[in-house]
Amino acid sequence: MNKDDILVDVQNLSHQFRLGKKAYVKAVHDVSFQIKRNEIFSLVGESGSGKSTVARCMMKIYEPTNGNILYDEMNLCNKEEWKKNNKRIQKEMQIIFQDSTSALNQRMKIEDIISEPLRIQHVMKGKSELKNYVMQQLAYVGLDESFLYRHPSELSGGQRQRVAIARAFGMKPKLLIADEPIASLDVSVQAQIVNLFQHLQKEHDCSILFIAHDLSMVKFLSTRVGVMCRGHLVEMAPTRELFENPIHPYTKALLSSIPIPDPILERNRKILTYTDDTNLHDMVFAEVSPEHFVMQEVGCES
Amino acid sequence: MWQNGKCKSMKNLIEINNLSVHFKTKQGEVEAVRDVSLSLRQGEVLAVVGESGCGKTVMCKAIMKLLPKNAWVKSGQIIADGQDITNLSERQMRKLRGSTFSMIFQDPLTSLNPTIPIGKQIEEAVLMHRNDMKKHESKQRVLDLMELVGISDARLRYDSYPHHFSGGMRQRCVMAIALASNPKILIADEPTTALDVTIQAQILDLLKDIQQKVGTSTIFVTHDLGVVARVADRVAVMYAGKIVEIGTTQEIFYDPRHPYTWGLMRSLPAFSQGKEHLETIPGFPPSLINPPKGDAFAPRNAYALDVDFERMPPMFRITDTHYAATWLLDERAPKIEAPIGGKIINEQR
Amino acid sequence: MNLKKIKKVTVFLLKKISISIIAILFLSVLVFFMSRLAPGDPLVSYYGDRAERLSPEEKEHALERLGLNEAIPNQYIRWVNNAVHGDFGISYKYKQDVLEVIEGRLINTLILGGIGFLLTFLFALLLGIFCAFREESLLDHIICNVGTVTSCIPEFYFSLILILVFSVNLKLLPSSGAYALGQSGSIQSRLTHLVLPMIVVVLSHLWYYAYMIRNKLLEEIRQDYVLLAKSKGLSKKDIMYKHCVRNILPAFISIMAISLPHIVEGTYIVEMVFSYPGIGTLSFESAKYHDYNMLMVLCLITGIIVIIGNNVGQAISEKIDPRMKTSEIVETTEVTKI
Numbered sequence: 001m002n003k004d005d006i007l008v009d010v011q012n013l014s015h016q017f018r019l020g021k022k023a024y025v026k027a028v029h030d031v032s033f034q035i036k037r038n039e040i041f042s043l044v045g046e047s048g049s050g051k052s053t054v055a056r057c058m059m060k061i062y063e064p065t066n067g068n069i070l071y072d073e074m075n076l077c078n079k080e081e082w083k084k085n086n087k088r089i090q091k092e093m094q095i096i097f098q099d100s101t102s103a104l105n106q107r108m109k110i111e112d113i114i115s116e117p118l119r120i121q122h123v124m125k126g127k128s129e130l131k132n133y134v135m136q137q138l139a140y141v142g143l144d145e146s147f148l149y150r151h152p153s154e155l156s157g158g159q160r161q162r163v164a165i166a167r168a169f170g171m172k173p174k175l176l177i178a179d180e181p182i183a184s185l186d187v188s189v190q191a192q193i194v195n196l197f198q199h200l201q202k203e204h205d206c207s208i209l210f211i212a213h214d215l216s217m218v219k220f221l222s223t224r225v226g227v228m229c230r231g232h233l234v235e236m237a238p239t240r241e242l243f244e245n246p247i248h249p250y251t252k253a254l255l256s257s258i259p260i261p262d263p264i265l266e267r268n269r270k271i272l273t274y275t276d277d278t279n280l281h282d283m284v285f286a287e288v289s290p291e292h293f294v295m296q297e298v299g300c301e302s
Numbered sequence: 303m304w305q306n307g308k309c310k311s312m313k314n315l316i317e318i319n320n321l322s323v324h325f326k327t328k329q330g331e332v333e334a335v336r337d338v339s340l341s342l343r344q345g346e347v348l349a350v351v352g353e354s355g356c357g358k359t360v361m362c363k364a365i366m367k368l369l370p371k372n373a374w375v376k377s378g379q380i381i382a383d384g385q386d387i388t389n390l391s392e393r394q395m396r397k398l399r400g401s402t403f404s405m406i407f408q409d410p411l412t413s414l415n416p417t418i419p420i421g422k423q424i425e426e427a428v429l430m431h432r433n434d435m436k437k438h439e440s441k442q443r444v445l446d447l448m449e450l451v452g453i454s455d456a457r458l459r460y461d462s463y464p465h466h467f468s469g470g471m472r473q474r475c476v477m478a479i480a481l482a483s484n485p486k487i488l489i490a491d492e493p494t495t496a497l498d499v500t501i502q503a504q505i506l507d508l509l510k511d512i513q514q515k516v517g518t519s520t521i522f523v524t525h526d527l528g529v530v531a532r533v534a535d536r537v538a539v540m541y542a543g544k545i546v547e548i549g550t551t552q553e554i555f556y557d558p559r560h561p562y563t564w565g566l567m568r569s570l571p572a573f574s575q576g577k578e579h580l581e582t583i584p585g586f587p588p589s590l591i592n593p594p595k596g597d598a599f600a601p602r603n604a605y606a607l608d609v610d611f612e613r614m615p616p617m618f619r620i621t622d623t624h625y626a627a628t629w630l631l632d633e634r635a636p637k638i639e640a641p642i643g644g645k646i647i648n649e650q651r
Numbered sequence: 652m653n654l655k656k657i658k659k660v661t662v663f664l665l666k667k668i669s670i671s672i673i674a675i676l677f678l679s680v681l682v683f684f685m686s687r688l689a690p691g692d693p694l695v696s697y698y699g700d701r702a703e704r705l706s707p708e709e710k711e712h713a714l715e716r717l718g719l720n721e722a723i724p725n726q727y728i729r730w731v732n733n734a735v736h737g738d739f740g741i742s743y744k745y746k747q748d749v750l751e752v753i754e755g756r757l758i759n760t761l762i763l764g765g766i767g768f769l770l771t772f773l774f775a776l777l778l779g780i781f782c783a784f785r786e787e788s789l790l791d792h793i794i795c796n797v798g799t800v801t802s803c804i805p806e807f808y809f810s811l812i813l814i815l816v817f818s819v820n821l822k823l824l825p826s827s828g829a830y831a832l833g834q835s836g837s838i839q840s841r842l843t844h845l846v847l848p849m850i851v852v853v854l855s856h857l858w859y860y861a862y863m864i865r866n867k868l869l870e871e872i873r874q875d876y877v878l879l880a881k882s883k884g885l886s887k888k889d890i891m892y893k894h895c896v897r898n899i900l901p902a903f904i905s906i907m908a909i910s911l912p913h914i915v916e917g918t919y920i921v922e923m924v925f926s927y928p929g930i931g932t933l934s935f936e937s938a939k940y941h942d943y944n945m946l947m948v949l950c951l952i953t954g955i956i957v958i959i960g961n962n963v964g965q966a967i968s969e970k971i972d973p974r975m976k977t978s979e980i981v982e983t984t985e986v987t988k989i
Contacts, residue, residue, distance in 0.1 A: 046498035047469070156586060157354065186353035186525055191569035191580040198579065213499060220571040220580060257499040259528020261570050263551045266531035271503045368881055371787075392887075400884035412875035417898050426893070427883040479883060 007175060007207050008035040008058070013067035015053050027053040029231040030067070032285065035175070035207050040197075042210040042218045042239075044254065045228035051211050054228075055177045058209070059095050060086075071175070091121050094168035098180035100160035104152040111148040114138070114167045121171065137166040140203075141196060158189035162196070169200050176201075177209045182217060190214075194221055215258050219243055224291070227251045229274075233285065237292040247294045250274045314381075315487055315519045316342040316365065316403075321378030323357070323364050330591040334360040334373070336543035342487065347513060347520045349530040349551075351566070352540035355587060358523045361540075362489045365521075366405055367395045383486055401431045403487035404480040409496050410472035414464040420475050421460030424448065427482035447478040450515075452508055470501035477509070481516065488513070488520045494529060506532050527570060531555060536623070539563050542598035543590055545617075549624035557640075559618075559626040561603045564642050573642065597628070605630060605638055667966075671958045675951060682950040683727050686943055693719060693941035697743040717743070719943075730947065740944035744936065749944050753930070757952070759829050760929035763845065764918035767852035771914065772907050774857055779864025780896060784887075786869060798858030806855045806917055810924040813847050827926040848925045852918055860906065867902055871895040908964020912957045 015028040028050040035041045043051040057064045060076060069076040071093070074085050082089075097103040104113055114134045115124075124130040135145060141162040152160050161181060168176055178197070182190040194217055201208055212218050218225055219239060226236040227250065235248040246252045253274035260266045283295045323335040335357040342348050350358045363369050365380055367390070379388050383402050387395070407413040415423060424444045429435060435443070441460075448456035451474040464472055473493060480488060490509065494502040510533050513520055522533060530537055530551070537554040539547040539562065547560040558564055567573060568581035585602040588594055594601070600610035609615075609629050618631035629635055694702040694713055705713065714720045718729065733740065739749045778794065785791045818826035825831065825844050834840040871877070872895055880890045919931030926932065930949055937945035 046500060159586065187527070188353060188566060188569040188583045191571075191582045194571075195579050195582060215499070216571040220574065253500060257503055259499075259503070259526065259532060261527040261531050261555070261567060261572055263531040263534075263555050266528060269503075269532075271500075274500070366882055368878060396884050396886055398884075399882050405879070405882040407875055407879060409875055413879045415876045415880070415894050415898065418894070426880075426885070430884045476879065479879065482883070 005036045006034045007037045007072060008209075009068075009070040010034070010054070010058070011068045011070065013054065013057060013069065014065050015050075015057055015062055016065045026231050028057070028064075031228075031231075031233045032067075033226050033233060033236055035209060036223075037207055038201075038205055039223040040201060040208040040210055040221055042212060042222035042225045043228055044212055044215055044218055044225060046213060046254075048230070049228040050231040051228045052179050055095070055179050055209065055211055059093060059177060087121070091123075091171055092174040093177065094171050094173040094175075095177045095179065096161075096164050096168050096181045098183050100157065100164045101152070103164060104160060106151065106153055109149050109151060110138075110143075110155075110163055113152070113163060114170055117167060117171055123171070133170070137170040138163075140169065140200065141166045142192075156189075157185050158192065161185060161189075161193055165193070165196060165200070169204060172204060173206055175207050175209065177211075179211045180213070181210075183213065190217065197221065215254060227254065232295060234295040235293065241289070241292050245292075247288060247292075313344055314341040315344055315383055316340070316521070317379075317381040318361075318365070319379040319381075321361065321364065321380065322376040323360050323369065323373055324376045325360075326372045327591075332590045333376075333593055334543055334590060335364065336590075336593065337378070338540075338543075338545055340538060340545065340548070342519050342521055343536075345513075345517055345519055346535040347510070347522055347533050349522045349524060349534035349537045350540060351524060351527065351530055351537060353525055353566075353587065355590075356540045357543040357590075358540050359491055362405065362491055362521060362523055366399060366403060366489065367392075368405070397431075400427060401483045401485060403489060404483070404485040406473070406476050406480050406488065406490040406493045408492040410469055410476055411464075411496070413476055414472055416464050419461045419463055420467070421448075421462075424475065424478050424482060427479045431483045443482075444478075447482060448475075450481065450512060451475070451478045452504075453478070468501075469497050470505060473497060473505055474508070477505075477512070481512065481518075484516065485518060488518045489523070490520060491523045492525070493522075495524070495526070502529070503532070509533065527567060539566070542588055542593060544598065544627065546599065546628070547624075547626040548617075549620070549626075553621065553624040557620075557624070558642065559620060559624075559631060559640070560599075560628045561605050561630070562599045563626075564640060565602075567642050607635060667962050671955075671962065674958055675954055678954045679731075679947065679951060680727065682947060683730065683943075684723060686938070686941070686946050687723050687726070689938075689941070691941050693717070693743060693943060695940065697746070730944075739948050742937075742945045743942045744940050744945070749948050752945065753933070753948060753952070756929050756933050759927065760918065760922065760931065762841075763848055763852065763922065763927065763929060764915060766845075767849055767918060768911070768914050770849070771853050771856045772860060772903075774853065775860035775864055776903065778857070778861040779868060780891065782861070782865045783868035783872065783895075784891065786872075795862070798861060801854055802856075802858040804855070806851055806920045807924050809855060810847070810851045810921060813850060814925075817847060829928050844927075848921045848927055851921045851924075852914070856910075856914055856917060860910065863906060864899065864903060867899045868895055871898055904967050905964050908960045908967075911960035912953075915953060915956060 011032050013028055013031045014026070016024045016026050018024055031050075031054060033041070043054060045051045053062065056062045058069055058071075058076070060082070064077060067077070071089060074089070075081050076089065108116075111131070111134055114137055115130055118124055118130060118133070124133055135148065138144070138147060143159065143162055143166070147155070147159070147163075152163065155163065165181075181197075182193050185193060197208065197210070198221060210218065210222055222239050224236065224238050225242045226233050227242075227248065228234065229250045235242065235246065235251045237245075242251065243255065246255055249272070253272040256270060256272040260269060283297055285293055286296050287293050288296075318338060318340040321335055321338045321340075322333065325332040325334050338357075338361060340348075340361075350361070352358045360369070360373065363373075364375055365382065367387070369375075375388065379386060381387070382398065385398075387398065390398075414420070421441075421444055424447055425440050428440050428443050428447070432440075444460065445456045448459065453459055453471065453474055459466075464475070467475065477493075493509070494505050497505060506529060509520070512518075520533075522530075524530060534551045536548065536550050538545050539554070539560065541562045547554065547558065547563050549557075554563065555567075558567065562583075565581075565583035569583060571580060574580045583602050588598050588601070594611075595614070596612050597603070597606070597610040597615050600606040603610065607629050613629075615627045615629045615632075617625040617627050619625055620631070630638055692702060694705070694710065694717075697713070697717065698705065702710075711720065718726060721729070730740070741747060742749050742752050745752045778798075782791045782794055814826045817824045824847055826847070829835075829844050830837065830840040831844075868891075872891075877890055877894065880894055885893075918929070919934065921927070922929045922931030923935055930952065934946065934949040934953075936942070937949060
């Protein structure tokens with residue numbers, strides 16, 4: 001992989017949550033991956049697999065217990081470097097959450113929601129310029145002017161998610177982290193939003209970290225996919241390769257659980273179950289074919 | 303029981319005739335369910351599919367009479383197990399809930415009381431319609447139920463609290479509660495939506511399994527067509543408070559007739575493999591405060607005819623089991639080839 | 652296992668007690684210095700009007716006898732030293748051992764405040780459940796409005812009105828004291844004297860807590876599990892008592908514990924208005940007359956009541972609510988979600 005191509009390099013990231021004096025929960029364990037420029041990288045896994053925690057560590061919402069996150073060759077985990085660059089990083093990295101109902105301030109108008117980060121980062125000078133820009137962003141996500149003065153509570157889930165997307169893309173981010181952005185939406189709306197992501201990614205030339213549990217959408221949208229299982233990254237490969245040639249048993253189980261909207265196929269679908277008694281700690285993450293990494297037992301890499 | 307032909311001879315457990323349910327809100331009166339007629343046959347799984355806000359959940363709550371205070375049944379009739387329950391009092395309804403029909407809710411995390419052990423909560427449901435049960439009998443029944451829904455080590459888990467369980471396990475507990483009094487009708491409102499995909503299939507298979515074992519008829523509310531394909535015998539597609547198409551699972555998946563059903567299916571990624579973009583339905587669903595005069599789907603429908611904006615389409619009969627509400631089926635309408643259906647999709651796996 | 656548990660409990664108790672002792676020490680320092688720094692002459696309470704006529708030498712002599720001529724920190728150390736040995740000094744005003752003076756008064760306050768506290772919460776719970784049951788009905792609206800008005804009337808004003816109506820105009824109930832002269836043993840006399848102060852203590856706090864409980868219950872009724880309970884076939888009454896009330900009990904008990912100081916303070920004000928011979932009137936007097944020793948002990952008693960109340964409340968609510976036991980959570984994988 002060419003070094004210039006890499007936008008984010010996550011190295012051996014671990015994060016623990018502290019529950020009590022002696023109790024810890026390891027949410028993320030020794031996860032390493034790279035996000036290239038202009039790609040959509042997906043992290044998939046079940047709830048509790050630690051995929052959201054990875055995203056939050058990258059946004060510095062959580063302070064990682066261990067490991068480094070290099071963004072454009074700046075180490076975000078280094079306090080001094082972070083202090084020096086945090087303005088720039090806050091502008092270039094944007095996040096979209098699953099639950100747009102609670103992620104948007106209910107008391108603010110849509111116009112203010114979209115323009116707030118712009119004002120904080122002093123992107124625009126004049127008031128009218130700002131307003132024009134906000135309207136332009138709304139148009140990008142398929143909402144018209146009438147939405148400017150509405151409140152989030154008056155919008156449907158899909159429309160609210162569009163507002164969140166408009167706010168994020170308004171900052172012209174280099175990296176967009178989308179934490180389950182379509183999980184709580186209806187099927188037809190999901191499709192709209194996925195198309196929107198695809199379109200905006202091309203338009204803005206940014207990278208997207210797309211976190212999801214819905215594999216069928218991931219298959220359609222992303223360039224590369226990483227599979228997480230209980231805090232470990234167990235497999236990572238280009239999308240096509242992963243779906244056609246899954247190696248790790250957990251990935252296989254996950255792929256077999258995608259429902260097929262066809263009664264005959266669906267009823268004959270065999271579901272693999274993944275019962276793991278293997279200790280994921282003693283394994284290594286090895287490249288089995290170009291860009292296809294799998295968690296394997298030591299000595300298996302051939 | 304899964305062959306559709308057989309179902310015809312069986313009696314209807316639920317019959318809904320021209321049901322309308324309205325909500326009072328600050329903005330005005332919302333017509334959440336509009337003139338819906340439906341029947342649930344003995345031993346079948348009827349899936350009700352639609353997007354959020356289409357009235358599918360409201361319809362189920364109307365059957366159970368669990369509507370919130372600001373909602374009421376405007377008109378229509380609900381007949382459950384041969385009895386007209388439209389005007390039953392709360393006291394009479396209580397006797398039916400649990401025994402004639404019971405319900406499973408979407409979110410297993412919140413539908414159990416967090417401060418009462420699981421076993422006690424199931425026992426409460428067991429004793430509800432069987433006051434004469436002795437202590438050890440009811441406990442045995444609880445353990446049997448827990449085993450039925452696939453909770454291993456039932457005796458050990460009896461005193462556990464809901465927060466000791468994972469989401470899938472909690473949904474199993476909710477199922478045990480719903481099945482406690484051998485209900486004839488089970489209403490499942492998005493029971494797998496909040497669960498992980500790997501667990502989703504387990505719960506669906508369990509539901510189907512139990513359904514065949516105990517013989518309950520099920521109304522299965524969902525927005526996921528993959529789930530429908532797995533469990534349903536018949537499917538009703540709802541849009542903007544109305545049923546737009548109803549038929550057997552095969553008919554709906556392989557021969558859909560309503561443009562909304564087409565749109566719904568085409569927006570699934572499985573139908574867009576290899577394409578640049580996902581197909582979508584443009585626009586948003588209409589507001590149900592003063593809903594449109596004609597077909598509510600017309601503004602989003604590429605195949606809409608002029609008459610769609612003027613007059614509500616009636617249910618056109620396609621076969622004895624398959625009906626759809628679209629003017630495209632009128633004999634005067636231009637013939638349009640369905641953009642989807644007719645073949646099994648090729649899923650390269 | 653059992654031994655381990657006992658050990659765990661003792662460690663827990665010791666921890667709580669030591670924290671409480673530190674809190675009380677801190678409180679005593681605060682009260683000690685604040686009272687000494689307040690303007691005024693402590694000799695006035697000891698000698699009454701005569702204090703003004705004392706010669707400078709006599710004054711100095713008197714101060715020395717009472718131990719008030721030393722530097723304040725030294726006075727404090729001496730006071731702590733004596734207090735540890737059970738000697739809290741004498742009251743300047745009553746010229747008696749402090750504890751002796753307090754003894755009789757404490758019981759009066761406990762009767763008024765304690766019963767008032769329990770009654771307040773009993774009625775608050777009943778009223779809260781009643782209103783939650785009839786949510787948005789006319790009766791609920793009336794109770795809510797009347798309740799808000801009553802809780803806004805200041806205690807002393809409310810007391811005066813009650814005295815005016817029941818004692819002055821109707822002459823039904825006595826207006827002051829804990830019992831009629833010479834009838835300190837008579838229960839009937841005590842009860843008639845309790846009625847008015849009790850009404851004020853209860854009514855002025857009742858609605859605040861009843862409303863809290865009503866809202867907690869309404870929040871609980873909107874939970875999903877209530878819907879499931881309904882679909883089981885449970886009646887509204889069963890759901891309310893077996894599920895909802897049970898689930899708000901921990902919150903209810905913590906509210907009770909936290910509100911202890913609130914009600915203690917209310918009791919003190921009521922005592923003063925009704926000249927009820929309790930700790931409230933006594934603290935007011937001792938602060939006014941610079942009766943230092945008395946003031947210290949009264950503050951400590953009040954502080955101890957509050958601290959015990961809080962700790963007991965916390966311990967009980969941990970026992971009742973299984974969600975509060977953190978040690979068990981670790982077993983589930985659910986935690987990793989956060």
